[in-house]
Amino acid sequence: MSKRRGGGFHVRLQGGLTYSEKYRAGIEEAIRQIAGREGWYYEADPKTGELDVVPAEPKTFPALVPFPFETLERPDIQKTPIGVKLARPGEIPEVLAVNWKESLGVSLLGLSGGGKTVTINDILTQQAVAGAEVYVIDYPAKSVDFEFAKPFLARFGWGCESLLQAAGLTQYLLDEIQEGGKRYKAFKEHGWQNMDAIPEGERPKWPYIFLCVDELSRLTTGAKNGRVSKNTPAPAIAEAIEAQTKQYILNNLVSIAAVGRAFGYHMLVATQMGSATTGMPPALRGNLGNKLLMGPRPSDGQKATAFNNGKDVPSVPDNVIEEGVSKGTGSSEFEGQESAVFKSFFPKVEGCTDTEALGLALAEKLGLPEGVMLEEYRESFDQSKPINKEYQRKVMSRIDFPKAEAYRRLPYLRMLQDQYEEAMAELAGDTGAVPEGHDDVPKAPPTVNGQPLDSPLIDASLLAKRMEAER
Structure with a gap:
């Protein structure tokens, strides 16, 4: 290692230069110890295994970079x-x-x-x-x-x-x-x-x-x-x-x-x-x-x-x-x-x-x-x-991407949805009638893992009516 014109040092590494983040971090840590401060950097020549350690302020950013x-x-x-x-x-x-x-x-x-x-x-x-x-x-x-x-x-x-x-x-x-x-x-x-x-x-x-x-x-x-x-x-x-x-x-x-x-x-x-x-x-x-x-x-x-x-x-x-x-x-x-x-x-x-x-x-x-x-x-x-x-x-x-178009392109989901509707109808009974004396009591919707079954993913009743009308 020798002094460099303009400040800093010129360094010859006996083992040559091999690039990696770990190797670079090691060199930068050595520079910090030699210089005693952040910001100094090095310019390396991998062919000769030599580098210059240059005094400088550390790289940084402004508080805000305005959109161009x-x-x-x-x-x-x-x-x-x-x-x-x-x-x-x-x-x-x-x-x-x-x-x-x-x-x-x-x-x-x-x-x-x-x-x-x-x-x-x-x-x-x-x-x-x-x-x-x-x-x-x-x-x-x-x-x-x-x-x-x-x-x-x-x-x-x-x-x-x-x-x-x-x-x-x-x-x-x-x-x-x-x-x-x-x-x-x-x-x-x-x-x-x-x-x-x-x-x-x-x-x-x-x-x-x-x-x-x-x-x-x-x-x-x-x-x-x-x-x-x-x-x-x-x-x-x-x-x-x-x-x-x-x-x-x-x-x-x-x-x-x-x-x-x-x-x-x-x-x-x-x-x-x-x-x-x-x-x-x-x-x-x-x-x-x-x-x-x-x-x-x-x-x-x-x-x-x-x-x-x-x-x-x-x-x-x-x-x-x-x-x-x-x-x-x-x-x-x-x-x-x-x-x-x-x-x-x-x-x-x-x-x-x-x-x-x-x-x-x-x-x-x-x-x-x-x-x-x-x-x-x-x-x-x-x-x-x-x-x-x-x-x-x-x-x-x-x-808005139409749900009907999604079902048309993904017919297997339409089939699963139909089966779900049939299963829900069986749970509710054929008529879906509310037992006498319970028509004024809000009914909690069924859930899966705490999520309502009538989520936007599976609200097919309105879709079915729309598709029927389009026919």
């Missing part, structure tokens, strides 16, 4: 910026962007409060402005996060009201790129191998598809093929329906992730933990090549499930946490890029919430659906006022 609304003027459907990488004070930070050509999918993991929702909404907004048809699937109780996006979703793009609806929407998107589907037939007839092969004049007919799936574990944990017999009781049938519906969701997502890239599909899947036991098997995880883990202090277990090589992915440094600027930070492992620590963009506009800022940007760039006024869209963000039911009716009439 200017990028919406020239959006790139194949490259979506999501935040910035660590940088030293005075440096211009490098932007971290998803390259969809490298992989059709992003897996976004992290515990609640880590910044997942803001990151998801940033990506969704940019994909929509870039021209993608946007579809959203979420657990019903959590779907309020996407209220801002409702006017800008594709027709039938909302799959958040029930497990049945989510399964139907995934089947609808998969059917489009399987034999017999419109997109499949067009690609086969013209010999298009990918979206780049489509002639300029034909491209408007075949826009990119962006599928956003949030709360995956709620949608797929417990998935299995439901098996029932003629004498299976109603509660067991209800459990079989739920398990089978989750299995359809999971199978369809795996298939879309495996073959969708050539057909112009982009997919973002978000959940808290990304293991097979929490609903993300290797068959899905492996095809989501761009991986993000939100949060400043993930455990080794979280990194192992989030990344292909968790030990080689850097974590948010201590100085960022100590400075109080770790909100919205995380680590990335993207196809074709070096792993990095990053901080997500935050859409900040004076007088607006983050979702309102994105929503108004979408309204400006894309316009609102016919019949939806800007003022009532603005009012939908005001939580001090009651929900405008007429506004909700207008936006949902276009995007």
Whole structure:
């Protein structure tokens, strides 16, 4: 080791340089001990086994990284910026962007409060402005996060009201790129191998598809093929329906992730933990090549499930946490890029919430659906006022995925539902009459594992009437 011109040291390592997160951490710890402070860094030459230890301030982030609304003027459907990488004070930070050509999918993991929702909404907004048809699937109780996006979703793009609806929407998107589907037939007839092969004049007919799936574990944990017999009781049938519906969701997502890239599909899947036991098997995880883990202090277990090589992915440094600027930070492992620590963009506009800022940007760039006024869209963000039911009716009439369509595409679920209705009718008796003297006593609904059987998944009575009327 010798002194370096300009300060610091020049070091020759007898054993040479071997890159790994553990090796890098060892060198950085040695630098901290030599320098007695954070921030000094090294520039290494693996060929010679030499490195320079350079005095500097530690890399960090600003308290807030503003969303680059200017990028919406020239959006790139194949490259979506999501935040910035660590940088030293005075440096211009490098932007971290998803390259969809490298992989059709992003897996976004992290515990609640880590910044997942803001990151998801940033990506969704940019994909929509870039021209993608946007579809959203979420657990019903959590779907309020996407209220801002409702006017800008594709027709039938909302799959958040029930497990049945989510399964139907995934089947609808998969059917489009399987034999017999419109997109499949067009690609086969013209010999298009990918979206780049489509002639300029034909491209408007075949826009990119962006599928956003949030709360995956709620949608797929417990998935299995439901098996029932003629004498299976109603509660067991209800459990079989739920398990089978989750299995359809999971199978369809795996298939879309495996073959969708050539057909112009982009997919973002978000959940808290990304293991097979929490609903993300290797068959899905492996095809989501761009991986993000939100949060400043993930455990080794979280990194192992989030990344292909968790030990080689850097974590948010201590100085960022100590400075109080770790909100919205995380680590990335993207196809074709070096792993990095990053901080997500935050859409900040004076007088607006983050979702309102994105929503108004979408309204400006894309316009609102016919019949939806800007003022009532603005009012939908005001939580001090009651929900405008007429506004909700207008936006949902276009995007709500029909339950009848879900049953048409998933006939086995229709059969299970019919069997459940028959079993419930037997429990209630042929007439369904209430015993005399009990007609004024509220009757507690039957439950499975504490959940009402008449959940949105299995309310087929109105559907049956509607289907009968359509005949």
